[in-house]
Amino acid sequence: MSLDVNDLAVYYRTLRGDVRALDGVSFSLADGEIMGLAGESGSGKSTLGKSLIRMDARMRHVAGTVRLDGAELPVADDARMVPFRFHQVSLVPQYAMSALNPTRRIGRMVRELVRSRGVDYAGVHPELLRRLELVGLDEQVLRRYPIELSGGMKQRVVMVVSTLLNPSLLIADEVTSALDVSTQRAVAEALAGFRDRGFVKSMVFVTHDLALVHQIADTIMVMYAGRPAEKASSRTIIEAPRHPYTRMLISSLPEVGVTFAGKRLQGIPGRPPGLLDPPPGCRFRDRCPLAFDKCAEQPPFAEVAPGHWAACWKAE
Amino acid sequence: MRRYLARKILIYALTFFVAVSINWLIPRLMPGDPIRTMLSRGASGDEASMERMRAYYEQTFGLDEPAWQQYLNFWTSLARGDLGISVWLFPQPVTEILLSAVPYTLALLLPATLLSWVAGNRFGAFAARSKWLDNTLLPLGYVLTATPYMWLGILLAWGLGIVAGWFPTAGPYGFGSIPGWNWPFISDLVSHWFLPFASLFLVAFGGWAIGMRNMIIYELEAEYSTYLEALGAPRRLVRRYAFRNAVLPQLTGLAVQLGTIVAGALLTEIVFAYPGLGNLILEALNNRDFFLLQGAFLFIVVGVLIANFIVDVIYVVVDPRTRTQMQGSAA
Ligand SMILES: Nc1ncnc2c1ncn2[C@@H]1O[C@H](COP(=O)(O)OP(=O)(O)OP(=O)(O)O)[C@@H](O)[C@H]1O
Ligand code: SF4
Ligand SMILES: [Mg+2]
Numbered sequence: 322m323s324l325d326v327n328d329l330a331v332y333y334r335t336l337r338g339d340v341r342a343l344d345g346v347s348f349s350l351a352d353g354e355i356m357g358l359a360g361e362s363g364s365g366k367s368t369l370g371k372s373l374i375r376m377d378a379r380m381r382h383v384a385g386t387v388r389l390d391g392a393e394l395p396v397a398d399d400a401r402m403v404p405f406r407f408h409q410v411s412l413v414p415q416y417a418m419s420a421l422n423p424t425r426r427i428g429r430m431v432r433e434l435v436r437s438r439g440v441d442y443a444g445v446h447p448e449l450l451r452r453l454e455l456v457g458l459d460e461q462v463l464r465r466y467p468i469e470l471s472g473g474m475k476q477r478v479v480m481v482v483s484t485l486l487n488p489s490l491l492i493a494d495e496v497t498s499a500l501d502v503s504t505q506r507a508v509a510e511a512l513a514g515f516r517d518r519g520f521v522k523s524m525v526f527v528t529h530d531l532a533l534v535h536q537i538a539d540t541i542m543v544m545y546a547g548r549p550a551e552k553a554s555s556r557t558i559i560e561a562p563r564h565p566y567t568r569m570l571i572s573s574l575p576e577v578g579v580t581f582a583g584k585r586l587q588g589i590p591g592r593p594p595g596l597l598d599p600p601p602g603c604r605f606r607d608r609c610p611l612a613f614d615k616c617a618e619q620p621p622f623a624e625v626a627p628g629h630w631a632a633c634w635k636a637e
Numbered sequence: 638m639r640r641y642l643a644r645k646i647l648i649y650a651l652t653f654f655v656a657v658s659i660n661w662l663i664p665r666l667m668p669g670d671p672i673r674t675m676l677s678r679g680a681s682g683d684e685a686s687m688e689r690m691r692a693y694y695e696q697t698f699g700l701d702e703p704a705w706q707q708y709l710n711f712w713t714s715l716a717r718g719d720l721g722i723s724v725w726l727f728p729q730p731v732t733e734i735l736l737s738a739v740p741y742t743l744a745l746l747l748p749a750t751l752l753s754w755v756a757g758n759r760f761g762a763f764a765a766r767s768k769w770l771d772n773t774l775l776p777l778g779y780v781l782t783a784t785p786y787m788w789l790g791i792l793l794a795w796g797l798g799i800v801a802g803w804f805p806t807a808g809p810y811g812f813g814s815i816p817g818w819n820w821p822f823i824s825d826l827v828s829h830w831f832l833p834f835a836s837l838f839l840v841a842f843g844g845w846a847i848g849m850r851n852m853i854i855y856e857l858e859a860e861y862s863t864y865l866e867a868l869g870a871p872r873r874l875v876r877r878y879a880f881r882n883a884v885l886p887q888l889t890g891l892a893v894q895l896g897t898i899v900a901g902a903l904l905t906e907i908v909f910a911y912p913g914l915g916n917l918i919l920e921a922l923n924n925r926d927f928f929l930l931q932g933a934f935l936f937i938v939v940g941v942l943i944a945n946f947i948v949d950v951i952y953v954v955v956d957p958r959t960r961t962q963m964q965g966s967a968a
Contacts, residue, residue: 406869466957
């Protein structure tokens with residue numbers, strides 16, 4: 322197992338109390354696995370991604386452990402996480418368009434970043450050029466300022482930079498949502514190519530676009546209100562989901578190929594519970610057509626078939 | 638780049654032209670007989686010199702010539718550096734009076750503005766990093782910027798000048814001093830310079846420090862900063878980038894400051910009886926010395942234009958975004 326997340330809970334501290342954005346998340350990634358991470362807006366996808374690399378000041382680690390390649394990842398300790406960042410865990414952020422310092426030439430920024438992490442730049446320079454070429458960028462971009470590149474070009478630069486040190490785990494948070502449809506496809510495939518070439522070992526690909534992710538991801542995990550609802554191979558999630566939420570999610574898409582970008586799903590009445598003080602039991606209970614007495618108890622995220630996990634009393 | 642500068646220069650030349658023309662137009666639009674008004678409120682009661690002045694101004698205004706001829710004459714004499722003769726200090730030429738005042742103003746304002754800018758930026762960036770400084774010294778900065786300048790100047794003059802007796806509080810140098818390149822005179826000059834300088838420095842420093850602190854906090858939350866931090870970049874690098882980007886808006890602020898510099902020291906020069914341009918403007922107003930006022934106005938316009946041009950050029954060098962915009966608009 323490359324990544325092992327066990328019962329992770331991360332809350333946001335707010336004036337009104339803790340927002341339980343992640344509340345008992347467990348899953349694992351195999352070596353070489355690309356996992357699509359889907360779910361409605363607010364279900365905790367970004368929070369999960371950030372928790373694995375760098376929590377912001379408002380986030381508080383409450384419980385749970387993360388192991389990467391057999392070693393514990395000290396997610397709660399900002400200072401102890403530093404050696405892992407970039408080297409072991411890396412990130413292609415949602416805001417890749419604005420992730421590059423506007424007043425530095427890209428080449429210089431990369432050089433300064435790489436050196437600041439104690440890596441000899443001359444050693445990685447040829448590889449940098451090779452990878453830029455791989456995503457269709459020539460050496461010239463290193464002499465440009467970010468503003469001189471198109472959005473898609475910046476996105477690819479960030480992808481190459483983030484994976485330059487061959488991290489074990491890459492988190493890609495909605496890297497395609499700001500791009501047009503044809504570029505989305507190219508970016509997603511480039512990332513899959515990075516995995517195939519061994520630039521990254523495994524990947525969490527956060528997305529709203531099930532159609533896109535099912536083409537490049539090996540598995541898909543669907544989250545609901547801060548907890549995983551179901552995880553299985555992409556094919557199983559699309560064709561034979563077991564969790565009622567996943568089923569409604571899939572069937573509410575007119576056809577696979579449509580985004581459910583951030584909107585509340587039309588096919589599912591009701592809305593997810595607030596995470597400030599969520600009700601006990603299954604969090605999908607209020608909207609679930611199959612709900613019954615036992616659902617007042619929280620269902621475990623259990624393996625219902627080999628490689629297929631679901632958190633539902635009716636999923637067995 | 639060359640195209641951009643050429644366009645800028647053109648704009649500045651145009652501004653200069655319009656400003657000078659307005660400068661020429663105003664006395665001619667004044668109701669009544671400006672010369673008589675000026676003279677009657679002007680200097681001495683000596684009949685003979687009054688008559689000489691009158692003849693001079695009638696000729697200068699060239700009132701018997703057509704307007705376009707007057708206008709051309711005005712430009713020709715301007716090109717020769719001739720701004721007319723002062724009423725207040727008749728018959729001294731305005732250019733001469735102005736040139737003797739300008740060094741004092743510049744000696745006061747250039748160092749005060751530039752040093753407060755550099756120090757304020759450094760300090761603001763530094764304060765943003767320390768909770769303790771942020772909570773103690775920045776409020777002080779707010780107080781400094783909010784203090785009416787007059788009040789601060791008088792307080793300084795009273796505290797350091799009169800009570801402590803460290804610095805003289807008025808004039809460019811002591812009454813007994815004889816100007817010259819010798820050490821006693823220079824040290825006298827510096828000690829007279831210090832208080833007006835310090836008062837200007839303090840007020841501006843607070844403003845720059847607060848601006849910088851807010852800018853850098855904003856930059857540290859920008860996405861390029863977050864990205865670097867996610868990749869484990871040390872704070873030093875993140876801060877260096879943030880500082881550089883936060884300085885850019887401050888640079889624009891500096892341009893504005895440098896522009897008003899020539900006139901800006903009015904209050905300082907009055908409080909400390911310092912013989913710069915500001916003081917001159919006050920005298921010109923009091924004595925209805927229109928030519929002097931007109932000349933001072935021209936100096937200010939030129940100062941504003943030069944300062945803005947310099948900052949424009951610096952901006953192009955340090956911010957690649959302006960360069961791209963240039964290409965965009967040149968295309
Ligand atoms: N800074 C914050 N303070 C308080 N609550 C927050 C904060 N950031 C996020 N949350 C809450 O945490 C929950 C999860 O947010 P998160 O950003 O992880 O959702 P997401 O699944 O990434 O959504 P999206 O698809 O819109 O990006 C949401 O309910 C959100 O309201
Ligand atoms: S546990 Fe109950 S409420 Fe939750 S999804 Fe399953 S059936 Fe529905
Ligand atoms: Mg998100």
